[in-house]
Amino acid sequence: MKRHLLAAICIGLSAFAGQAQNFDDYFVNKTIRADYIFSGNSEAQAICLDELSSLPQWAGRRHHLSELPLAGNGEIEMKDKASGKIIYRTSFSSLFQEWICEAEAKKVTRGFENTFLIPFPKNTATVTIRLKDVYHKETASLTHEIDPKDILIHQRGDEASITPHRYLLKSGSEENCIDIAILAEGYTKEETELFYKDAQTACEALFSHEPFKKLKSRFNVVAVFSESKDSGVSIPRQNEWKKTAVSSHFDTFYSDRYLTTRSVKAIHNWLAGIPYEHIIILANTDTYGGGGIYNSYTLTTAHHPMFKPVVVHEFGHSFGGLADEYAYDAAPSPQYPYSIEPWEQNITTLADFDAKWKDMVEPGTPVPTPVQTEKSLIYTKVGVYEGAGYTQKGIYRPTTECRMKINEAPVFCPVCQRALEKLIRFYTDK
Known part of the structure; x- marks a missing residue:
């Protein structure tokens, strides 16, 4: 639906930092709501902390706490201050990071609200939030402390x-x-x-x-x-x-x-x-x-x-x-440099196709793969079909059609289904 997808992320699980821990070792059953302002323009970006709030329960995962479920274009890392151990990580995208690729960002500086939910620490923790560009390079970061005894943490949700x-x-x-x-x-x-x-x-x-x-x-x-x-x-x-x-x-x-x-x-x-x-x-x-x-x-x-x-x-x-698996422009998208493998699981520039759905493609399948016309194969025949990520050339999708390409598609393609299932199981398997 979007012209430029900021929901773009690779679903492959990243290696977790440090050893896994029990939720109860470091957290109580509450949530820290962290409000930030992302600001800047096409040349420079910055992050500032707006407010911390407390919510009465934690609805997120209680396992795989120090692993990233997806490699987004931003991430949050929480460490226990006393030990320096990573105790929670998550990733995200933002409207701000999409905006900085727009022409307006060359002329004006703006600020955008962003809010993230993280588990409430038992003891003082340090939180680092980072933004990355389309080349996966860090463009801004902020580190701050969360003291669970801080009287200015706003109590919400009574x-x-x-x-x-x-x-x-x-x-x-x-x-x-x-x-x-x-x-x-x-x-x-x-x-x-x-x-x-x-x-x-x-x-x-x-x-x-x-x-x-x-x-x-x-x-x-x-x-x-x-x-x-x-x-x-x-x-x-x-x-x-x-x-x-x-x-x-x-x-x-x-x-x-x-x-x-x-x-x-x-x-x-x-x-x-x-x-x-x-x-x-x-x-x-x-x-x-x-x-x-x-x-x-x-x-x-x-x-x-x-x-x-x-x-x-x-x-x-x-x-x-x-x-998005559709394409409407012959020119390269500012979101997807051809030299970089996109984060999303369901598109590729072939820069690192091994990390995507290569294992689901039958040996001998031509690249690009000819578009399927047989109805039974349109949504199921996995290949490397040119045209995706808003660009007609140089970016590829897994099937001829998919829920992520057209409204008329009745299903997600096999690659999207696998990516979604991996994420669901990451959040819910213990």
């Missing part, structure tokens, strides 16, 4: 202030399941039941796709009714500006269908006190569009005829770090 919500799927505790929150955007109080209906549709669409379908018992899904003053969402090109829960709008980076929000703190304020790890935001509009940013959020329109395939596609970005 029972009296929790946003109204309903569970659509409850497979187990937050300790054992992946917790998805579906948030309302542009729904007024009178449209409460409409939102819950739309959220149920989104939930059913997601779990009609493999591997989510067969691993459904590893997920919880909660619909959270974040009330808006106005119905609908903002469309700047039509001079429509709405007062909505998370201030989303179309025309991000002047792209008509790119729907995002920069009010990331508002998203997390609505969710405080509810266990969550991954976020889907439903916009109450029939205008086509959406966006998905890895480990940040999916945002998509709920009343367009393509709602169901689009919400699944965008969740492929925000949850799975999958790339």
